[in-house]
Amino acid sequence: HTKSTGRNGYNFFEASMNANAAEQLQLLHDLRLAEANGELRLHYQPKFEAPAGPVQGFEALLRWEHPQRGLLSPDAFLPLAEKTGLIVPIGRWVLDEACRQLREWHLQGLDQWTVAVNLSAVQFEQPDLLGVVTEAIGRHGIPPAMLTIEVTETVAMRNPETTIETLEQLTALGVRASIDDFGTGYSSLLYLKRLPASELKIDRAFVRDMSVGNEDSVIVSAIIALAKALGLQVVAEGVETAEQQQFLTGLGCETLQGFLLDRPMTPTQILARLEQARPGESAFVAESLSPA
Numbered sequence: 001h002t003k004s005t006g007r008n009g010y011n012f013f014e015a016s017m018n019a020n021a022a023e024q025l026q027l028l029h030d031l032r033l034a035e036a037n038g039e040l041r042l043h044y045q046p047k048f049e050a051p052a053g054p055v056q057g058f059e060a061l062l063r064w065e066h067p068q069r070g071l072l073s074p075d076a077f078l079p080l081a082e083k084t085g086l087i088v089p090i091g092r093w094v095l096d097e098a099c100r101q102l103r104e105w106h107l108q109g110l111d112q113w114t115v116a117v118n119l120s121a122v123q124f125e126q127p128d129l130l131g132v133v134t135e136a137i138g139r140h141g142i143p144p145a146m147l148t149i150e151v152t153e154t155v156a157m158r159n160p161e162t163t164i165e166t167l168e169q170l171t172a173l174g175v176r177a178s179i180d181d182f183g184t185g186y187s188s189l190l191y192l193k194r195l196p197a198s199e200l201k202i203d204r205a206f207v208r209d210m211s212v213g214n215e216d217s218v219i220v221s222a223i224i225a226l227a228k229a230l231g232l233q234v235v236a237e238g239v240e241t242a243e244q245q246q247f248l249t250g251l252g253c254e255t256l257q258g259f260l261l262d263r264p265m266t267p268t269q270i271l272a273r274l275e276q277a278r279p280g281e282s283a284f285v286a287e288s289l290s291p292a
């Protein structure tokens with residue numbers, strides 16, 4: 001008896017597959033309406049100057065406030081959005097919303113704040129990407145340098161010549177480019193040298209597994225050296241412990257991001273944080289925060 005065939009010949013395996021397919025279909029149906037229903041949200045995770053601030057900018061991270069399922073993370077719906085192409089209109093919304101938020105912050109006097117937006121492979125390969133970015137910036141009248149586009153190393157290296165061209169067009173607008181999840185893809189150093197990016201983000205898997213003298217810490221140290229040699233800002237993702245914070249700072253990593261410093265927050269939470277800060281004290285100096 002190998003298959004999960006029940007007493008009545010009912011195949012539980014198939015039943016669960018169908019349930020899953022039905023669930024995915026329902027999710028897709030809901031996702032098509034998510035933007036129009038105003039259910040998409042951006043949360044913002046700060047990036048800190050090492051070791052503990054001040055804040056340098058924020059990364060916009062997509063959330064879906066599903067009416068029945070609650071707040072969903074990208075893992076729960078991005079794969080489906082990418083497979084169906086829905087990521088294109090959703091991604092357009094993300095860019096627009098990030099620019100709108102930047103404009104709002106700038107009008108409130110927070111005019112040094114920057115926002116990074118993640119692009120998936122499908123979005124990055126859209127022929128009208130440049131137009132979409134230009135439009136979002138223009139509509140909200142923000143300085144292009146306040147917007148960063150994050151694309152993963154894997155996506156960037158899929159078709160390096162095209163990537164160089166795309167990033168050249170984007171950076172010609174004044175937008176900045178960042179290579180995300182670095183170390184998990186297969187970069188040709190020749191192409192890396194030619195990429196008009198200004199930032200490289202060390203994937204959090206390396207940060208997580210670092211310990212003194214082990215392979216991951218050697219890799220992290222090599223990535224930092226490489227970034228510096230190429231004149232790129234280097235950011236460590238997924239900093240969760242004080243040890244990682246100290247170690248990365250010691251290696252010369254300029255910027256840190258991670259739950260130790262701050263989780264992704266709503267704009268309301270960010271403003272509340274600002275209001276709580278005592279005069280003369282930065283609201284985003286991580287050391288001054290109570291542990292989570």
Ligand code: C2E
Pocket residue numbers: 045060061062073074075078087091094117118119120123150180181204237238239240257258259260264
């Ligand atoms: P990413 O761009 O590498 O973003 C970092 C992810 O790590 C975020 O997850 C963030 O919440 C999480 N993170 C940050 N600090 C820590 C930490 O200290 N520990 C741990 N364990 N995790 C940490 P999130 O928000 O679930 O996003 C996952 C991925 O989804 C992102 O990875 C990005 O690739 C994608 N994504 C998010 N927002 C968008 C979007 O608007 N458009 C597109 N195309 N992709 C997005």
Ligand code: MG
Pocket residue numbers: 059118150180
């Ligand atoms: Mg990212």
Ligand code: MG
Pocket residue numbers: 180181201203204237
């Ligand atoms: Mg990343």
Ligand code: MG
Pocket residue numbers: 181
């Ligand atoms: Mg990632």
